[in-house]
Amino acid sequence: MRDALRRVSLGYLVLAATAVAYIVVYTSRLGRFPTSFDYLSILNTTLPLVFVAIGQSLVVLTGGIDLSVGGMVSVCVAVTATTVSSSITWLFVVLAIGTACGALNGLIVAYGRIAPILTTLATLSIFTGLGLRVLPVPGGSIPQEVRLVLTNPATPTGLIWLGLAVAGWLVLRRTRFGMRVYAIGSDEASARAVGVPAAAVKLKVYALSGLCSALAAVFYVSTTTSGDANAGNPFILTSIASVVVGGVAFSGGRGSALGAVAGAVALTLVIDILFFSGIDPLYQSLFQGLFLVVAVLLGTVAALAARRRRQA
Amino acid sequence: MSSRRVLYALGGTVAVLLVGAILHPGFASWSSLRVMLVVASFTGFVAAGQMLVVLVGGIDLSIPWVLNGAAIVLTTSSLGQTSRAPLAILLALGVGALVGLGNGMGVAWLGVPAVVMTLGMNGVMQGLTLGLSKGLTCASCGSYAPEPLRGLFDGALPAQLFLWAGVGLFMTVLLTLTTFGRRVYAVGVNPRAAFLSGVGVRGVTVALYTLSGVFAALAGIALVAYGGQPSLGLGDPYLFESIAAVVVGGVSILGGRGHYLGVIAGSLTLVAVTTFLQAQRVPEYGRLMIYGLVILAILFAYGREKAHD
Amino acid sequence: MTETSSMAPAQAEPGSETLAVRASGVDRAFGGVQALRDASFAARPGEIHALAGENGAGKSTLIKVLCGLIKADKGTVEIFGTEVSRVVEPAARRRMGVATAFQELSLLPDLTVAENLLLQDPPRGRLGLVQRRRLAPAAEEILNRYGVDDIDPRATAADLSVAQRQVVELVRVLAGEPRVVILDEPTAALADRQVDWLAGHMRRLRDAGSCVIFTSHRWREIESLADRVTVFRNGTHVATRDTLSEAEAVTLMSGRSFAGAYPQITTEPTDDNALSVTNLHSGRLAGVDFDLRRGEILGVGGLAGQGQRDLFLSLFGAQRVRRGTIAVDGKAVTIRSPKDAIRAGVGIAYVPEDRKAEGLFLPLSIRDNIAAATLSRRATAGFVNRGKERAVVKSIVDQLNIGAGRSTNRAADTLSGGNQQKVVMARWLLTEARILLLFDVTRGVDAATKHDIYELVGTLAAQGRAILYYSSETEEIAHLCHRVLVLREGRVAAELAGPVGDAERIVAASIKEGQDA
Amino acid sequence: APAASGEKAGKIKIALSNSFIGNQWRVEMENVYKAACAMPPYVDQVECSVFNAGNDVSTQSRQISNLISQGVDAIVINAASTSGLNGVVQQACDRGIVIVSFDNTVDNQCGLTVNTDQIKFGQQLAQFIVDELNGQGNVVMVTGVAGTGADNDRNKGAKEVFAANPGIKVVSSYTGMWDSATAQRATSAQLPNLPEIHGVWVSGGTDGVIKAFVAAKRPMPVVGGEAENGFRKFMAGILTPKVNGMSIGQPPFLSVISLELARAVVKGEHPKSSITIPFPVATSDKMVPGETVFPDLPDSFFADFTDSGPNATVILCQEAATDGTPCPGKTLDVNLGTP
Ligand SMILES: Nc1ncnc2c1ncn2[C@@H]1O[C@H](COP(=O)(O)OP(=O)(O)OP(=O)(O)O)[C@@H](O)[C@H]1O
Ligand SMILES: Nc1ncnc2c1ncn2[C@@H]1O[C@H](COP(=O)(O)OP(=O)(O)OP(=O)(O)O)[C@@H](O)[C@H]1O
Ligand SMILES: [Mg+2]
Ligand SMILES: [Mg+2]
Numbered sequence A: 001m002r003d004a005l006r007r008v009s010l011g012y013l014v015l016a017a018t019a020v021a022y023i024v025v026y027t028s029r030l031g032r033f034p035t036s037f038d039y040l041s042i043l044n045t046t047l048p049l050v051f052v053a054i055g056q057s058l059v060v061l062t063g064g065i066d067l068s069v070g071g072m073v074s075v076c077v078a079v080t081a082t083t084v085s086s087s088i089t090w091l092f093v094v095l096a097i098g099t100a101c102g103a104l105n106g107l108i109v110a111y112g113r114i115a116p117i118l119t120t121l122a123t124l125s126i127f128t129g130l131g132l133r134v135l136p137v138p139g140g141s142i143p144q145e146v147r148l149v150l151t152n153p154a155t156p157t158g159l160i161w162l163g164l165a166v167a168g169w170l171v172l173r174r175t176r177f178g179m180r181v182y183a184i185g186s187d188e189a190s191a192r193a194v195g196v197p198a199a200a201v202k203l204k205v206y207a208l209s210g211l212c213s214a215l216a217a218v219f220y221v222s223t224t225t226s227g228d229a230n231a232g233n234p235f236i237l238t239s240i241a242s243v244v245v246g247g248v249a250f251s252g253g254r255g256s257a258l259g260a261v262a263g264a265v266a267l268t269l270v271i272d273i274l275f276f277s278g279i280d281p282l283y284q285s286l287f288q289g290l291f292l293v294v295a296v297l298l299g300t301v302a303a304l305a306a307r308r309r310r311q312a
Numbered sequence B: 001m002s003s004r005r006v007l008y009a010l011g012g013t014v015a016v017l018l019v020g021a022i023l024h025p026g027f028a029s030w031s032s033l034r035v036m037l038v039v040a041s042f043t044g045f046v047a048a049g050q051m052l053v054v055l056v057g058g059i060d061l062s063i064p065w066v067l068n069g070a071a072i073v074l075t076t077s078s079l080g081q082t083s084r085a086p087l088a089i090l091l092a093l094g095v096g097a098l099v100g101l102g103n104g105m106g107v108a109w110l111g112v113p114a115v116v117m118t119l120g121m122n123g124v125m126q127g128l129t130l131g132l133s134k135g136l137t138c139a140s141c142g143s144y145a146p147e148p149l150r151g152l153f154d155g156a157l158p159a160q161l162f163l164w165a166g167v168g169l170f171m172t173v174l175l176t177l178t179t180f181g182r183r184v185y186a187v188g189v190n191p192r193a194a195f196l197s198g199v200g201v202r203g204v205t206v207a208l209y210t211l212s213g214v215f216a217a218l219a220g221i222a223l224v225a226y227g228g229q230p231s232l233g234l235g236d237p238y239l240f241e242s243i244a245a246v247v248v249g250g251v252s253i254l255g256g257r258g259h260y261l262g263v264i265a266g267s268l269t270l271v272a273v274t275t276f277l278q279a280q281r282v283p284e285y286g287r288l289m290i291y292g293l294v295i296l297a298i299l300f301a302y303g304r305e306k307a308h309d
Numbered sequence C: 001m002t003e004t005s006s007m008a009p010a011q012a013e014p015g016s017e018t019l020a021v022r023a024s025g026v027d028r029a030f031g032g033v034q035a036l037r038d039a040s041f042a043a044r045p046g047e048i049h050a051l052a053g054e055n056g057a058g059k060s061t062l063i064k065v066l067c068g069l070i071k072a073d074k075g076t077v078e079i080f081g082t083e084v085s086r087v088v089e090p091a092a093r094r095r096m097g098v099a100t101a102f103q104e105l106s107l108l109p110d111l112t113v114a115e116n117l118l119l120q121d122p123p124r125g126r127l128g129l130v131q132r133r134r135l136a137p138a139a140e141e142i143l144n145r146y147g148v149d150d151i152d153p154r155a156t157a158a159d160l161s162v163a164q165r166q167v168v169e170l171v172r173v174l175a176g177e178p179r180v181v182i183l184d185e186p187t188a189a190l191a192d193r194q195v196d197w198l199a200g201h202m203r204r205l206r207d208a209g210s211c212v213i214f215t216s217h218r219w220r221e222i223e224s225l226a227d228r229v230t231v232f233r234n235g236t237h238v239a240t241r242d243t244l245s246e247a248e249a250v251t252l253m254s255g256r257s258f259a260g261a262y263p264q265i266t267t268e269p270t271d272d273n274a275l276s277v278t279n280l281h282s283g284r285l286a287g288v289d290f291d292l293r294r295g296e297i298l299g300v301g302g303l304a305g306q307g308q309r310d311l312f313l314s315l316f317g318a319q320r321v322r323r324g325t326i327a328v329d330g331k332a333v334t335i336r337s338p339k340d341a342i343r344a345g346v347g348i349a350y351v352p353e354d355r356k357a358e359g360l361f362l363p364l365s366i367r368d369n370i371a372a373a374t375l376s377r378r379a380t381a382g383f384v385n386r387g388k389e390r391a392v393v394k395s396i397v398d399q400l401n402i403g404a405g406r407s408t409n410r411a412a413d414t415l416s417g418g419n420q421q422k423v424v425m426a427r428w429l430l431t432e433a434r435i436l437l438l439f440d441v442t443r444g445v446d447a448a449t450k451h452d453i454y455e456l457v458g459t460l461a462a463q464g465r466a467i468l469y470y471s472s473e474t475e476e477i478a479h480l481c482h483r484v485l486v487l488r489e490g491r492v493a494a495e496l497a498g499p500v501g502d503a504e505r506i507v508a509a510s511i512k513e514g515q516d517a
Numbered sequence D: 001a002p003a004a005s006g007e008k009a010g011k012i013k014i015a016l017s018n019s020f021i022g023n024q025w026r027v028e029m030e031n032v033y034k035a036a037c038a039m040p041p042y043v044d045q046v047e048c049s050v051f052n053a054g055n056d057v058s059t060q061s062r063q064i065s066n067l068i069s070q071g072v073d074a075i076v077i078n079a080a081s082t083s084g085l086n087g088v089v090q091q092a093c094d095r096g097i098v099i100v101s102f103d104n105t106v107d108n109q110c111g112l113t114v115n116t117d118q119i120k121f122g123q124q125l126a127q128f129i130v131d132e133l134n135g136q137g138n139v140v141m142v143t144g145v146a147g148t149g150a151d152n153d154r155n156k157g158a159k160e161v162f163a164a165n166p167g168i169k170v171v172s173s174y175t176g177m178w179d180s181a182t183a184q185r186a187t188s189a190q191l192p193n194l195p196e197i198h199g200v201w202v203s204g205g206t207d208g209v210i211k212a213f214v215a216a217k218r219p220m221p222v223v224g225g226e227a228e229n230g231f232r233k234f235m236a237g238i239l240t241p242k243v244n245g246m247s248i249g250q251p252p253f254l255s256v257i258s259l260e261l262a263r264a265v266v267k268g269e270h271p272k273s274s275i276t277i278p279f280p281v282a283t284s285d286k287m288v289p290g291e292t293v294f295p296d297l298p299d300s301f302f303a304d305f306t307d308s309g310p311n312a313t314v315i316l317c318q319e320a321a322t323d324g325t326p327c328p329g330k331t332l333d334v335n336l337g338t339p
Helices: A002-030 A036-061 A069-083 A090-111 A116-134 A144-150 A157-173 A176-186 A188-193 A198-224 A233-245 A257-276 A281-311 B002-023 B030-055 B063-078 B082-108 B114-132 B147-153 B159-177 B179-189 B191-196 B201-227 B238-248 B260-279 B284-302 C002-006 C059-066 C090-095 C113-118 C132-145 C162-174 C192-207 C219-225 C246-254 C308-315 C338-342 C355-359 C366-378 C386-400 C417-430 C447-462 C474-480 C503-511 D024-037 D057-070 D086-094 D118-132 D149-163 D180-193 D206-215 D229-236 D254-266 D318-323
Strands: C021-030 C033-043 C048-052 C074-079 C098-101 C180-183 C211-215 C228-233 C236-241 C273-282 C285-293 C297-301 C323-328 C331-333 C348-351 C435-439 C466-470 C483-488 C491-497 D012-018 D046-052 D074-078 D098-102 D112-115 D137-143 D168-175 D199-202 D222-225 D245-248 D281-283
Touching: A002 A233, A002 A257, A002 A281, A002 D057, A036 A069, A036 A157, A036 A176, A036 A198, A036 A233, A036 A257, A036 D057, A036 D086, A069 A090, A069 A116, A069 A198, A069 A233, A090 A116, A090 A198, A116 B238, A116 B284, A144 A157, A144 A198, A157 A176, A157 A257, A176 A188, A176 A198, A176 C113, A188 A198, A198 D057, A198 D086, A233 A257, A233 A281, A233 B114, A233 D057, A257 A281, A257 D057, A281 B114, A281 D046, B002 B260, B002 B284, B030 B063, B030 B159, B030 B179, B030 B201, B030 B238, B030 B260, B030 D180, B063 B082, B063 B114, B063 B201, B063 B238, B082 B114, B082 B147, B082 B201, B147 B159, B147 B201, B159 B179, B159 B201, B159 B260, B179 B191, B179 B201, B179 C366, B191 B201, B191 C355, B201 D180, B238 B260, B238 B284, B260 B284, B260 D168, B260 D180, C021 C059, C033 C059, C033 C228, C048 C059, C048 C192, C048 C219, C059 C098, C059 C211, C090 C098, C098 C162, C113 C132, C113 C162, C162 C180, C162 C192, C180 C192, C192 C211, C192 C219, C192 C503, C219 C246, C228 C246, C236 C246, C246 C447, C273 C308, C273 C466, C285 C308, C285 C466, C285 C491, C297 C308, C297 C447, C297 C474, C297 C503, C308 C348, C308 C435, C308 C466, C338 C348, C348 C417, C355 C417, C366 C386, C366 C417, C386 C417, C417 C447, C447 C466, C447 C474, C466 C474, C474 C503, C483 C503, C491 C503, D012 D024, D012 D057, D012 D254, D024 D046, D024 D074, D024 D254, D024 D318, D046 D254, D057 D074, D057 D086, D074 D254, D086 D098, D098 D254, D112 D254, D118 D149, D118 D199, D118 D222, D118 D245, D137 D149, D137 D180, D149 D168, D168 D180, D180 D206, D199 D206, D206 D222, D206 D229, D222 D229, D229 D245, D229 D281
Parallel strands: C033 C236, C048 C211, C048 C228, C098 C180, C180 C211, C297 C466, C297 C483, C348 C435, C435 C466, D012 D046, D012 D074, D074 D098, D098 D112, D137 D168, D137 D199, D199 D222, D222 D245
Antiparallel strands: C021 C033, C021 C074, C228 C236, C273 C285, C273 C323, C323 C331, C483 C491, D245 D281
16 A cells, blocks of 8 residues: 555646646736635546546556547547437447447457557557547537536536546456556566466457547537537546656556556646646747656655665 | 568568459559558568567657757758758757667666657657657758659659659668677567576667668658658657557567568558558448458457466 | 366375475477476475475476466466466466465565565455555555564565665565465575564465465575475476485485585685775675685675675776775776776776676677676777687686587577576686675575585685675575674674684674674 | 626636646737737737646646636637637636637537638648649658548648549658657558659648658648648748748637637627638748748747738737737737628
């Protein structure tokens, strides 16, 4: 338990730091503390990224990477926006589609033995094309009831879903499957040798990432109220950034999806911090880039210090 | 083993061209090939740098804005004058080198994962480029690339192709004939063993990222010479494209294996596929899907990892 | 059943009690390499069965086939009479009571000891969820049950020493109280005390009716432990015997015969100090002093994990030195990296124990591997002089008899383990280093190659090179070295004049405070 | 929440939320907005601010939410996705904030829009080509970024016109991604496989397409394209060969009109209604340096940052577009037309 805390501490630290900075910048700018409106809108806009980041972190924990999240989100956004208003049961079809897309990645990675980054680079293109086929022009809609249940702009229903996502992870972490995810990321060959069915686990992990992308898509359409076949693109790099800021090791085996959730929220707060600090828009990406590098740098320094302490 | 992959990559290119020629007469004519080679050369430059970092298990995501920044540096510092061209070229390449150096230091000395370091650096370069050129509206931003550079693309056998051949020669000599090349593969295959054999792993890594920056800048110079003037977003298409070209060229994404000859073939294959699909008037969604499927097919043909059992 | 018994292999006993494990007619190739050809093997319940053979004889491959990690190209595998040839899934074998400790340790580095031990069967509560809080206590209980009390179940596996990792791996296997236990070179990384511990458990399992199969390159262990021995050569079963003398075994394994196990040290060290170390602090080392003379083979002994590895790595610049001075030929030197150490003026070479992880570039050619540490010596303006390189590599390959005269263009991973180790040695000999740090270079090397290495070490010393020698086999240090330093808790606890001859003396000095120092 | 739009005593607060700034059009659009803000009447009446969102919908949502918190009176939006901001825009409307979106507009009906008619863009250029070719010839279509409303509308308008003229044959259609460099590469690659081309219809990246024709030494077709300065330089004969073409641009000053609309609505001087403005159109026979073409500015510059003529919607100076600085000694007069 103490171990687990130490491992994800980077994400929490960064989140805490950005939260403090956010409140400071906000209050100094507006002369009052953030209101429930602010918290609620942060929550609702971050939810899609939170889900993608959870899926991405699962994949990264096995030592892989999923670039196709962009495509999967796009497909699912397209299908959600075009179908769900006709019947809410389509929501489940969307989740099934996302899972199937992810499972396809998993099949290719686990049984086709093609490196994850390459597999998902190729399927990104395929899924993006698919999304464009389903929804050539932005549009579509989502029923108001769905919206009020998922991302109600007036009440924090989003908190429930965030809580469920966190709880889902905690449960997953406490299954044998969860332990196996870490085992594979730590050393796949050894994991196989001690009886971990690596291919099957990886298949499930990628499928889960697809499911997470589908959930993200549903929440995305719910916050924006309609769809766009290019909606998924920004999630590729932001989900990777969340995972990294959240302290999940790229080599796999270390970190936690909760860290990635913290990372996702922190990245959203950075947007707000930049907003309230009145930086010249032309220079904005410079600060975002610096934030990424510095956050991770602090993480490596902290890890080094921890190792020093352990060795001493 | 890895030279066999080069053959596969070349075979892939030939196959795509053949299919294209059969379904679309004239597709593989010299005039068509000539253009595809020129277009592929831009990818080829970028992919040269990407390949170098991939050889040591890294990746360079800062390519888009290094490329764009270098292109703008070239025109704004040369002001379109031939006499200032050499200096401007050096300056543009220098910018690329500097950013690459920064990437390399971050990865090798500070231990920041390559994905993060280069992604962050891309943002930094975007901010600096936009800010310093005031969104490409600065006084000298209307300058053209100096005339001699723009002549690179003229003629039946454009000078640009010789430039690409030069890059090919440089890469091949560097990687196969020099001690540096040997060290690159050693680091790519087993960094720990390389370190214990007295290879300056960090130095090699920094050098490779620096070279990657230089190649991205070179691509920026070539692109601005091709179009005459820079635009914003010039480098965007080259991020995923460079990675795709590297792997279609048979370079192992895990590092330590691959040759630039394969990457040349890979760049050409990608351009040929895109050109063919556009010529067939396949709609955008179909193009994206087929492009992805072709890459998958190529990966299945020769990009698979070893079986575990 | 009748079919398989009709093609009963040579070793199947006439009295047909049930066999625990049985493989017959097994073929297995890796790429072009035939690791097993028509291999047969059988072991009974209630016996300790040793599997002997040179490096590359196919022992590990057979074990991987038996435990379902890889599939046989041909042939059948039976566990307690049930044919399982088609099932490639270690978990399924495990359910049949087969547990395996692999030669390449299979601990998961990022997981804790507890997670490693309980990965397949963690304590679960309601809803079948893993009770993470109970992991460490449960693991501790298991470790204690097997008499292990110096390993923290909460520690991350990567932070353990090699010996500790081996112990955890073994406990993981033993803990299931399996009916078939397969141990692939379980003792290679263990100190003698731990070997005894393991032997006890192996005997206990046998007495309880389990079938215990193990491999080892140490004849002493096979002799003292095994009820029966099976010898493999070139992927094929050669013989299975109840008793076997060492000489006979070596002949069976290699098709050759050897004089004594250890060559006599015939030369004496000179009086010149090649290396002087004063008050060295690095990693676990807390102030080490010693001199190493030209022509001397200086052994480093002690229990595993007393700072031996730190000593070698820090002398080679691969690990940070906190304090202390290193002098070569009487001149103080600063060594910040292996590059500094290799530099001609200093001339230190380090041959690592773990050739796959720290020595070889497996996919690269033998030539590239051998040339790697001396590239710039044969280069003009950064360009490799290929002709010269080929000549130099050829001469060293011939000298060490690597790879039976085949092309040096072949990838290093096509070589057998012994040959791979020679490739690493060759790389370092090319540096013409005057100080050689040999760290457990015979680990997991077969008898024949070991013998070659002993002779080589002797020759190098005779040439006037200074050699620092560590081995996990104390026996080796006892016979091979002019002098032995015994490390304990990061300090030199004793210095024994050699050849010590008797490993017991080194062991005694490792344990006891301040003896004949 | 405090009703921020309550007191109208001081300056009114109007913010520009732009989806991204990665291309020249966006830069000019922001520049003319900033310039307008520094000119009367805005400099006295309006407190302006500008935000960019890296082409990411969720970033833009965050910014708009923050603007709501800040209590602005109006938000002028160029959206990262026409559909992606519906939710947050609704929340702004609910709080009485005036929303005006332009260019890539917001679908949500509670906001106002200022835009051009993209279908008409396609039609008008296509009709020009058809007329110049007398209804006979081979035409190439270079489209924009797939999946966006504008691309779709422009293509639709063009296809209608070409389909109505049986003598016109669309021999090829590929994307130029609204980017000159991409359009140039794609066109270069396609040309060897194409028969003689008489007309080119370009949704964006026009100068790149022309450069590809020049490099391939192909006869120059009639070109209908966007308002890139490079294209206009060819049309004016500043770059050779002189191109016969029509240039219609999505005008960057849409942001200024939106600013005016927002101001006027907040002040109650204009009814809450959307505006469609006509395109500034330029043809090869009427090119005026310093007005419709700018020899010293980059090819990628959009030459239609200002309207011209007696009925001009708004007249701006070059510094406004390049530097975002106010035009000397002028009160900005924006003609919103009659609602
Ligand atoms: N990892 C490997 N990959 C491919 N081929 C291998 C590998 N390891 C060994 N081989 C090949 O298998 C052959 C048989 O292996 P083996 O270990 O018996 O080697 P060997 O040539 O007999 O050497 P030695 O006599 O020194 O043991 C080797 O000669 C080598 O060519
Ligand atoms: N994964 C693999 N790929 C290629 N060749 C392999 C592989 N595993 C084993 N080999 C080769 O198969 C042969 C038999 O190897 P194996 O590991 O079974 O030998 P061993 O008897 O266990 O040797 P050692 O005593 O060194 O452990 C060797 O030549 C070895 O190099
Ligand atoms: Mg052999
Ligand atoms: Mg073995």
